[in-house]
Amino acid sequence: MDTAYLTLHAIHKRFGAFTALDDIDLSIQKGEFVCFLGPSGCGKTTLLRIVAGLETQTSGSIVQGGRDISVLPPADRDYGIMFQSYALFPNLTVAKNVSYGLVNRKQGRAYIDARVDELLKLVGLPGSGSKFPAQMSGGQQQRIALARALATSPGLLLLDEPLSALDATVRVHLRNEIRELQRKLGVTTIMVTHDQEEALSVADRIVVMNHGVIEQVGTPMQVYREPASPFVADFVGKVNRLHAVAEGDHWFRCGDKRLQCLPGAGADFRPGAKVALYLRPEDRVVGAVHERDPLRCQGTVRHVEFLGGNCLAAVEVDGLGGQRMQVQYSLNQMDEFHVHEGARVSFALRADRLRVFPAAVGA
Amino acid sequence: MSPMAAAVRAAPLKQRVHWTDRLGNLGLLGILLLLGVGLVAPLVLILSKALDAPGGSATSGLGAFAAYLASPALLTSLWHSVWVSLLTTAIVVPLAFTFAYALTRSCMPGKSMLRTLMLLPLLAPSLLSAISLIYWFGNQGVAKELWLALGFTSIYGAPGIVLAECFAVFPHVLMILVTALSLADARLYEAADALGTSTTRKFFTITLPGAKYGLISAALVCFTLVITDFGIPKVVGGNFNVLATDVFKLVIGQQDFQRGAVVALLLLLPAVLTFGIDWLVQRKQTATLTARAVPLVPKPARGFDAAMLTYCLMIVGLVLAMFGMAVFASFAKMWPYNLAPSLNHYISGLVDAELGDALINSVKLAASTAVIGTVVVFVGAYLLEKTRGFDGLRPVVRLMAMLPMAVPGLVLGLGYIFFFNAKANPLNVMYQTLPLMVLCTVVHFYTTGHLTMVTALKALDAEFEAVSASLKVPLYKTFWRVTLPICLPVLLDVSRYFFINAMTTISAVVFLYSPDTKLASVAILNLDEAGDTGPAAAMAVLIAATSAVVTLLYMVVGRLVDRRTQAWRAPAR
Numbered sequence: 001m002d003t004a005y006l007t008l009h010a011i012h013k014r015f016g017a018f019t020a021l022d023d024i025d026l027s028i029q030k031g032e033f034v035c036f037l038g039p040s041g042c043g044k045t046t047l048l049r050i051v052a053g054l055e056t057q058t059s060g061s062i063v064q065g066g067r068d069i070s071v072l073p074p075a076d077r078d079y080g081i082m083f084q085s086y087a088l089f090p091n092l093t094v095a096k097n098v099s100y101g102l103v104n105r106k107q108g109r110a111y112i113d114a115r116v117d118e119l120l121k122l123v124g125l126p127g128s129g130s131k132f133p134a135q136m137s138g139g140q141q142q143r144i145a146l147a148r149a150l151a152t153s154p155g156l157l158l159l160d161e162p163l164s165a166l167d168a169t170v171r172v173h174l175r176n177e178i179r180e181l182q183r184k185l186g187v188t189t190i191m192v193t194h195d196q197e198e199a200l201s202v203a204d205r206i207v208v209m210n211h212g213v214i215e216q217v218g219t220p221m222q223v224y225r226e227p228a229s230p231f232v233a234d235f236v237g238k239v240n241r242l243h244a245v246a247e248g249d250h251w252f253r254c255g256d257k258r259l260q261c262l263p264g265a266g267a268d269f270r271p272g273a274k275v276a277l278y279l280r281p282e283d284r285v286v287g288a289v290h291e292r293d294p295l296r297c298q299g300t301v302r303h304v305e306f307l308g309g310n311c312l313a314a315v316e317v318d319g320l321g322g323q324r325m326q327v328q329y330s331l332n333q334m335d336e337f338h339v340h341e342g343a344r345v346s347f348a349l350r351a352d353r354l355r356v357f358p359a360a361v362g363a
Numbered sequence: 364m365s366p367m368a369a370a371v372r373a374a375p376l377k378q379r380v381h382w383t384d385r386l387g388n389l390g391l392l393g394i395l396l397l398l399g400v401g402l403v404a405p406l407v408l409i410l411s412k413a414l415d416a417p418g419g420s421a422t423s424g425l426g427a428f429a430a431y432l433a434s435p436a437l438l439t440s441l442w443h444s445v446w447v448s449l450l451t452t453a454i455v456v457p458l459a460f461t462f463a464y465a466l467t468r469s470c471m472p473g474k475s476m477l478r479t480l481m482l483l484p485l486l487a488p489s490l491l492s493a494i495s496l497i498y499w500f501g502n503q504g505v506a507k508e509l510w511l512a513l514g515f516t517s518i519y520g521a522p523g524i525v526l527a528e529c530f531a532v533f534p535h536v537l538m539i540l541v542t543a544l545s546l547a548d549a550r551l552y553e554a555a556d557a558l559g560t561s562t563t564r565k566f567f568t569i570t571l572p573g574a575k576y577g578l579i580s581a582a583l584v585c586f587t588l589v590i591t592d593f594g595i596p597k598v599v600g601g602n603f604n605v606l607a608t609d610v611f612k613l614v615i616g617q618q619d620f621q622r623g624a625v626v627a628l629l630l631l632l633p634a635v636l637t638f639g640i641d642w643l644v645q646r647k648q649t650a651t652l653t654a655r656a657v658p659l660v661p662k663p664a665r666g667f668d669a670a671m672l673t674y675c676l677m678i679v680g681l682v683l684a685m686f687g688m689a690v691f692a693s694f695a696k697m698w699p700y701n702l703a704p705s706l707n708h709y710i711s712g713l714v715d716a717e718l719g720d721a722l723i724n725s726v727k728l729a730a731s732t733a734v735i736g737t738v739v740v741f742v743g744a745y746l747l748e749k750t751r752g753f754d755g756l757r758p759v760v761r762l763m764a765m766l767p768m769a770v771p772g773l774v775l776g777l778g779y780i781f782f783f784n785a786k787a788n789p790l791n792v793m794y795q796t797l798p799l800m801v802l803c804t805v806v807h808f809y810t811t812g813h814l815t816m817v818t819a820l821k822a823l824d825a826e827f828e829a830v831s832a833s834l835k836v837p838l839y840k841t842f843w844r845v846t847l848p849i850c851l852p853v854l855l856d857v858s859r860y861f862f863i864n865a866m867t868t869i870s871a872v873v874f875l876y877s878p879d880t881k882l883a884s885v886a887i888l889n890l891d892e893a894g895d896t897g898p899a900a901a902m903a904v905l906i907a908a909t910s911a912v913v914t915l916l917y918m919v920v921g922r923l924v925d926r927r928t929q930a931w932r933a934p935a936r
Contacts, residue, residue: 075835
């Protein structure tokens, strides 16, 4: 099934003694929207710059559309790129910025003008061709940068943290627009971001990276629901970590509770192994929980974090050896179940959502 | 595991080089070659000459070197140079700091006018102040009695040098301090006010520490300028020997190249030292002012503003008196007996002494330097900052671009004699020609131009080149359409800097001219030496006038350029 449009094979990148990327393998399908997600310094930007040819990998190969581009200079590759800083030419008008790559292709004046109009319409800024970049807002400038990157109809669109410099509301708005546009044009896209919410909302697939290696590649749902490593579970979304001991056959003892996870939720640990159970704050059942339900927890609310429509209650759960859990309540549930600091609450854990990893050494 | 291990051992991949990058690398090699020939080779030759065994003597080169270093004549000059430079620095830095403080932290009226007047002396060769001093306090000076009443025996000697140097270096020091003091964060002062801090305490805890690096830098520049200057000691030094005049006497007077080279090395020492310290200081400074700082806007305070204005008017008055005296004297018919205005000195200088050619040569040199220097510096800075490849070479070129700042003109000029006058050097056809003087002047003033350009280029988005490559637009096209137009105003500034400095410089070119390529600034020295102080003053005034006219021209061109290419900077929303 080698139908991948872009294939990275065994990419290594070293800066002196520092290994920035270690053995990266990845294939991306045509038309896919892929996000490189990770904390700063994880190598995601380096990987994007290697795809763009702005950096050269120490070893490894890159094949794009059946062509080996491993050692081609940027100008000989086929992509459009957009940077966090926009990198619009400040002394050229918007129209000249957008047509910058077209003029060089010896196209007719009329064709270029029509194409610029079309692109400006596409990014929602028709008629702004005669303005200078400095006359526009950050969000508008980034749209112009997008139009410029798309002008030459590249096979690959590279977005390097394109939304990080923008205000929160503009950011959400623009990321949806970029996603919509990408669907419409069907252009294969890689976006680098450190914002997990951004990645979850726009990507077809997310590549979670840390310390120069890929931790997980998967759909947003997979990455969120079935994190492949403790790092992914911690980095994407909020998560509770509970110390537990394996008892075999997917059973784990946590304090005086016994929980069984689904067969695919972690390796089969030998009895007695120390493990960490990962459970998201929303993976609980609140309300009428049967008194005899073995997954029923009771505890005291120690702290409430108000997040708007939802709240996170830090609950000291009885029988878990003093371990606290964050439990999510909607604002309405807060009233319904009288959740406030010092209150007693009860809920049931959703053991089917548990993820189990070996306890970190020394933790 | 094994393929991975193999990959680790294999040589890192190299990207295929695009032909535009190749072009860039070639250009970088060109810059390297230029600085190698115009800077490094001459300096290396000075070193080797200093260690040469003197002809026919049995002592080793190193022995002769050490013996000369210990000679009383040299030690005396060294001591003179050092204390004169220190004294000048001690006088100028506080005076200039107060002036800069008035310009940046008070609300006195006429700031830009005062500032412009203070920078006027930059338009003339530094020794103009020495000539003026002679007219004021010399043997036939108008205020000779005052000078004697102050307890000095004569203007010639150390007092004259210090006084003239004070005027000559004041504008340089002022510029650095104004820059340092205008970089202030208003939030610090607001925080201090909120805590009820006294004005004096604010000055000592915020202002002074904030300007610390500027002060250090200003003091170092002042010291270096004075110790390496030789025009002023030559004119008013009398029998008071300093290192700079020693080099000149040894090389031009006695043709003793070896000893000349030894003294030149000594002169290189403080300059390299200050350069090193300055470099360290600059590196620390970068973090002190963040982009979030709020610029400080001074508040009016009647008493303080009036005091500052009085002080500035006093200083400006002194500078104008100094500057004006040379102008006045150059038009005086027969100093000091007949002060009626006449063009006698101009006629005797330009026509009788046939120095009209010298002025034309100077303008030729200045214009060529302004054009070639700007192009070379800009291309060099651009290739360093914005192209890829040749990673091993870049730090070398960077260092070589910084080096000229540490090399006094006198030392550079001497190196040029050794290198370009050598019989074995195929480049010796250039010796004593205008092109060689252009090369020398470009190299001499390279660093300031280079730093200005680098700052301007660094302010551009680092990704322009990456975007262009992704759009398949060749590097040179983006250079032409984007980088160059944005940088044009800076280019003009650098070009003006080259022009003015080429017009007024003496130190390096004094070793390089022939009768055919004599320069106006050098002619002043010769006229003064021959006792023709009047024509010397006239020549200095002509240089200043030329510089002034050219500066005005640059301003006009600057306006036009701004209108044509910088419309995007002040956008009407």
